[in-house]
Amino acid sequence: CLRYAVLIGDALQQILASSIRPAPLLTATPVRTLVDEQACIKASFLPSNHPVTVCARMRSDEGDLWQSFAHYNTNSRGTFDLNSDLSVGGSYSGCEPMGLFWSMQPAPGERDGLRLRKKCVESPYTVHISLLEGHVSPNQEPVKELAAVTAERWYMAPGVKRQEIRQNGLVGTLFIPPGPGPFPAMLDMWGMGGGLPEYRSSLFASRGYASFCLAYVGHKDLPGPPNTINVRDSYFQAAFQFLQDHSHIAADKVGIVGLSYGCYLTFHTATLAGVKPACLIGINGPVGSSREILRVNSLLSLKHILCILQILMKPLVLMQLEEITCPLMYIVGEDDLSVLSIENADLIEETLRAAGKSHLFTRLSYPGAGHLIEPPYSPMSRATFIFFSCSVMTVWGGHPAPHAAAQEDAWKKMLEFMELNLRR
CATH class of the missing domain: 2.60.40.2240 (Acyl-CoA thioester hydrolase/BAAT N-terminal domain)
Known part of the structure; x- marks a missing residue:
């Protein structure tokens, strides 16, 4: 009887405890x-x-x-x-x-x-x-x-201003941080997926940097067919000048950032006449022009396609990297299956070393990270469709956990790099 009484007491105690425990x-x-x-x-x-x-x-x-x-x-x-x-x-x-x-x-x-x-x-x-x-x-x-x-x-902090730009042939979106300025600024270019992705620029503005997200392919307001690049060097010169001339932007504190083909354009724009950026950030991009990839429809990765093009076509037109005069950060996803990022980083480093400019170069390299190194905590996509005149399944590479760690670390170091070169 005593044993039953103890058991009943324990059961009542549990019932009582569960009845007074707050809801989860x-x-x-x-x-x-x-x-x-x-x-x-x-x-x-x-x-x-x-x-x-x-x-x-x-x-x-x-x-x-x-x-x-x-x-x-x-x-x-x-x-x-x-x-x-x-x-x-x-x-x-x-x-x-x-x-x-x-x-x-x-x-x-x-x-x-x-x-x-x-x-x-x-x-x-x-x-x-x-x-x-x-x-x-x-x-x-x-x-x-x-x-x-x-x-x-x-993606936008309170007070950030968004303005669509359609003037002097430019197609883009300008983000201005809250406050009087003048602000340091970034010219922001994405890759061959085209269109006008604004989310990195809006985040830059949320962190105190004016940012002009520039379209150059695959946008309805650009000239010519949507699946080819139909703008010339003067277009990118004009975009950089637009930022320098803006009343809310510090003219001598303008940098350029690009991912994939936008990385190529970042470095190329820096070598154009009249363009003097304060810093450059390239993410997993080529250092030669390969516009023909825009018209490929294949289940192969773009990295493999690029290798084939390098064999079958005339050599890629390499930009004059030795002419770059500002600090340059290059970010590498070591599992990039879209661009030869490791090899491109080596080439940039060797070229700047030969020109006596090693001090300008910062290299970030991330094992297990793929091509699409984006703002932190963004989901990774290892392979996705991109659309031109036809759909293309593109393999980007990357493994979720190391890719996520790379995005978090790279974003922090990008902002530190911008702070060092655009605010001081």
């Missing part, structure tokens, strides 16, 4: 952040040593569903914290405070070959983060949701 709570602090900032995600008021799943879901601007999930075990206090605790499975493993964001992938059933790119920087990504019972997949049915929170991820 999931928090994301701060709820509203820029996309290059960390959020602290925690859960509390759960049973001790209990399996749970955290799931993140959001819609892209095109309406596609992206998601990630991770398995955690609560501690003896019934809590867990993504800043200090380990994921034991799911979209990523280990201690990854921002893993829910950088590990996102299209949900099952979505279109193939997607790449997450913000189309409208004046609105946030709204991320629904939920806490689920047990170690489960978010696609299982039924799944018990214990708690949830919504986080906003912004």
